Amino acid sequence: MKILLLIGLLAAGSCPGATAGECKDDELTFNFSSLPVRQAFAVIANFAGLRPQIDSSIDVSEPIRFVCTNWRVAAENLARKHNLRLGIDGGILKVSK
Numbered sequence: 001m002k003i004l005l006l007i008g009l010l011a012a013g014s015c016p017g018a019t020a021g022e023c024k025d026d027e028l029t030f031n032f033s034s035l036p037v038r039q040a041f042a043v044i045a046n047f048a049g050l051r052p053q054i055d056s057s058i059d060v061s062e063p064i065r066f067v068c069t070n071w072r073v074a075a076e077n078l079a080r081k082h083n084l085r086l087g088i089d090g091g092i093l094k095v096s097k
Helices: 002-011 037-048 071-081
Strands: 027-036 051-054 061-070 085-089 092-096
Touching: 027 037, 027 071, 037 051, 037 061, 037 071, 037 092, 061 071, 071 085, 071 092
Parallel strands: 051 092
Antiparallel strands: 027 061, 085 092
16 A cells, blocks of 8 residues: 555655655655645545545645654644644544644
């Protein structure tokens, strides 16, 4: 799954510097100059094999970069940065204000 995510992100013009072979199975790498935060959480949820449930009122976009970062750490850091609530319950990644 990580290789597919990295291929998709490379097609989107991201991921300089790290390759799938350099990261552990639970780590992801992506680099966007402007990405909606909701979309970043959706990518993280997909990577982790979770279904995303993300508050539609979260509408900020920003540069987002993670290099070989554990998906849970990436999600927690992004949530903390935007003062969002993050939870995982029953295979669902929940993000809310």
